[in-house]
Amino acid sequence: LAERLLTGTRVLLTAGPTRELLDPVRYLGNRSSGRMGYALASALGHLGAQVVLVSGPTALPVPKVAESIQVETALEMRAAVMEQVASCDLFVATAAVADYRPAEPAARKIKKDAEELTLRLVRNPDILAEVAALTPPPFTVGFAAETDEVERHALAKRTAKGLDMIAANRVGGERGGFERDENALTVFWDGGRRDLPMMPKTRLARELAALIAERYLERHVA
Ligand code: C5P
Numbered sequence: 001l002a003e004r005l006l007t008g009t010r011v012l013l014t015a016g017p018t019r020e021l022l023d024p025v026r027y028l029g030n031r032s033s034g035r036m037g038y039a040l041a042s043a044l045g046h047l048g049a050q051v052v053l054v055s056g057p058t059a060l061p062v063p064k065v066a067e068s069i070q071v072e073t074a075l076e077m078r079a080a081v082m083e084q085v086a087s088c089d090l091f092v093a094t095a096a097v098a099d100y101r102p103a104e105p106a107a108r109k110i111k112k113d114a115e116e117l118t119l120r121l122v123r124n125p126d127i128l129a130e131v132a133a134l135t136p137p138p139f140t141v142g143f144a145a146e147t148d149e150v151e152r153h154a155l156a157k158r159t160a161k162g163l164d165m166i167a168a169n170r171v172g173g174e175r176g177g178f179e180r181d182e183n184a185l186t187v188f189w190d191g192g193r194r195d196l197p198m199m200p201k202t203r204l205a206r207e208l209a210a211l212i213a214e215r216y217l218e219r220h221v222a
Pocket of ligand 1: 093
């Protein structure tokens with residue numbers, strides 16, 4: 001039975017990578033495909049949520065959501081999120097936001113005259129931490145991709161960013177993670193955890209959406 005647990009709930013979800021421009025034709029990026037985020041957006045929609053998707057560039061078809069906003073850089077993603085967040089109940093950050101951006105993107109194409117090129121990078125804002133620090137914050141769900149000591153890092157991240165839930169996955173191994181069709185997650189919240197074993201990202205997204213709905217409703221419905 002497909003329960004529409006999240007009917008009337010507005011969800012803001014970030015997905016995909018960001019691209020940080022070096023010059024008009026080049027960027028720094030990462031290997032996020034956007035698959036997990038898009039699958040989660042669909043799964044939350046199937047639970048009845050009104051989903052606003054803010055996505056960096058991906059090769060994926062846009063899922064059926066209430067609103068889809070396409071962005072390129074971390075600063076654009078942050079602006080779109082801040083514009084939408086006040087009207088949302090739940091914020092899910094699946095985006096692989098670049099931690100740094102070029103300090104001074106060149107106005108014209110950089111020519112290959114020099115043998116060496118040094119780039120100066122500056123920190124990008126942490127969108128999820130900013131959202132979690134709002135008063136009142138929406139119910140916040142973050143992701144943690146870790147290569148080792150997954151549990152310790154995820155728990156520390158949940159506390160540091162002030163999140164309601166965090167979904168941790170091990171990356172860099174044989175299976176799961178970036179650019180793969182399957183993944184496994186361990187989800188942590190205040191006083192609880194659940195292991196979601198290795199499975200296709202579409203099914204994993206449905207299980208995670210159900211878990212998010214469960215935790216969110218327990219918190220927000222009397
Ligand atoms: O600190 P770290 O990048 O590992 O945290 C990952 C989580 O934070 C993810 O949910 C990601 O979407 C979010 N994030 C963000 N803005 C950043 C960096 C990460 O929203 N600049």
